[in-house]
Amino acid sequence: MAAALPLAACTQRPRLLDVAWLGPDPTRAHQLREAPPQGPARERRADVLVLGAGVAGLSAARALRAAGREVTVLELDDAAGGNSRATELGGLPCPMGAHYLPQPGANLSELQDLLVEFGVAERRFGRWQAKDGHTVHAPAERRFDGREWQAGLLPPAANAAGAAEQRRFARLVREAQQRAGFALPTHRVTFGSAHRQLDAQTFDAWLDAEQLTEPGLRWYLDYCCRDDYGAGSGVVSAWAGLHYFASRHGFQAPDEDEGGDPAPPPFTAPQGNGWLTERLAEPLRREGHLLMARVGLSLFEEREGVELLCWTPEGLERWSARDLVLATPLFVAQRIWRNPPAALQSLRLPRAPWLVANLLLDGPPLERAGHSLAWDNVAQGSALLGYVNAQHQRLDPRPGPQVWTLYWALPQGQRPALLNETATHWAERVLQHLLPLHPDLRERLQQVRLTRWGHAMAVPAPGVRGQAALEALRSHRSRVRLAHADLAGYSVFEEAFMAGLAAAAR
Structure with a gap:
């Protein structure tokens, strides 16, 4: 017994994880x-009802109020913002969904105006530009290659042939932009025959036909598709794969001199895109025109108006x-609109489930060799999309509590498990992916808060974008x-914001 006492004193029971679900209540929506x-x-x-307080609904309400209409917004959840909502862990703000907004180009002047109004951009001598301090600070991205952390997400080509493939893909993106045209929002470019040919095949099939097989490039393109569309390059259409680059700032190979400047850093904040939706929602909330916990059940359009039955x-x-x-996902509109247009009834949009995990740490864990903690941290080859350091924008070098926000775009077949398995089950699955990168993470971990988005976004699979509906x-x-x-x-902030403006204008 005496010999065993020192050993017993050094043995501690594993600390139980503080894990809970946070965010939308699936039983309410169901x-x-x-x-x-x-x-x-x-x-x-x-006067005007807006059903849904996500980005599109808040955008529509803002435009209608500016036009003098009296607007009431009804929202299913207990907070506005849709999948751009934010929360706090340990007093630290963090996103529950979307966490950045790419800098809008000149064709999105309406969004540029919003950012100027919100004080994060300005127009100087007729030129729009982001203000310092509101875009992602360096280091922005790093990638774990299995041995150590590397700067940037695109793996360097292993040889001259691979580098040539990266340059050729950049050229094909430019040619697609010039030949077919791509834009945000998508409706500003006519969806023509060239788009339909791309929409009829998967991105992987198009890449294979173009003999673009370099492993690092293919991993990166698959990662980009999972990040923006919730599904990989073997699932989304070639139109979607090219649109990711051609509608914004193109693609530039690391050793390429052509193609213009690299993409400017995106806007972000500790709470992700919650800083945008919170500002959009605040006037409605302040005046009592934003009503939460309203589930639209049945909608009838009549000659002189509309009638909506809601659960509260x-x-x-x-x-x-x-x-x-009606600022809800279209599959919800199909369920509640009792006399809809025929196009809505015929529409088919596959949807991606997502898991977002916010991890509160009492301090930084041990690091692998290579580049230090960045804003976006991605493990090459992982099923996860990586994690964002929510406190990165503080520029505070002192170690202290941190919140990491981890993103996981799940295959559609895992939606039932996302609904039925416990929060602890999913937290352990998350840790299985992170512990090889940070072996002492469990000792640093204080809380895990999980948000499940069972139907997070439409997936632009082949044939989806080209639907006449x-x-x-x-x-x-x-x-x-x-x-x-x-x-x-498909689902990005720019499309939702412009859809709200278009609905208000009509």
Whole structure:
């Protein structure tokens, strides 16, 4: 016994993880699967209703208010922002979803104006530019190659032939832009025959046909597709794969002199894109025109207005309004709109489930060799998309508590497991991927908060973008206007914001 006492004193039980779900309540949303509840409903009226307080709904409400309309926004969740929401862990802000916004080009002057209004950009002598301090600080990105951390995400080519493939892909992106045209938002370029040929095949099939097989390039392109579309290059269309680069700042090989300047750093904040949605929502919240925990159950469009039946924790509400902006995912619109246009009924959009994990650490863990902690940290070959250091923008070199936000775009077949498995189960799966990179992470870990987005975004698989139904719905005119990034066939902030403006204008 005496011999065993020192050993017992040094042995500690593993500390239980503090794990919990955070964010949207799936049981509330899944009421849409059931028959609408019966019973008396409180009668309520509005000039314009906006159903959905994500980016598109908040954008539409902002534009309508500026035009003098009286707007009431109804939101299913307990907070506005959709998948651009934010939260806090240990008093530190962090994103629950989207975490950056690329700098908009001149063709997105409306978004440029918003950023000027929010004080993070300015126009000087007619030229728009981002202000220092609001875009990602260096070091922006690093990649773990299996041995150590390397700067940047695109792996360098192993030989001259591989480098030539990277340069050739850059040239093909430029040629596609010149020949077919790509833009944000997508509807500003006519979807022509060249786009349809690309939309009919997977990105992998197109890359194979172009004999672009260099392993580092193929991993990077697959990663980019998973990051923006929630599915890899073997799932999304060649149109989507090229659109990722050609609609923004192109693709530049590391040793390439042509093709213009590298992409400017994106906008970000510790709370991710929550800093944008919080500002969009604040005027509505302050004036009492943003109502939470409202589940739209049944929508009827009538000759003189619209009628919407809503569930609330206090009972049913029946809203009457002159007009309504339906700023929900299109699969939700299909469930609740009782007399919809034929195009909505025929639309098919596959959707990607996502898991976002926020990890509160009491200090930085041990690092592998190579480049130090960056804003975006990615392990090459991992199923995960990597993690963002939410405190990176503070520029504080002193070690202290940190929040890492980890992103995982899951295959569609894992949606039931995302719903039914416990938070602890998913936290352990996350740690299985991170512990090889940071062996002492579990000792540093204080809390894990998980957010599940079961239907996070539309996936632009082959044939999705070219559906005639999408074009018909974008131009649909009635008392119900659709506003969602789904109208572009995929989900990014720019598309959602412009969809809201378009719905308000109609």
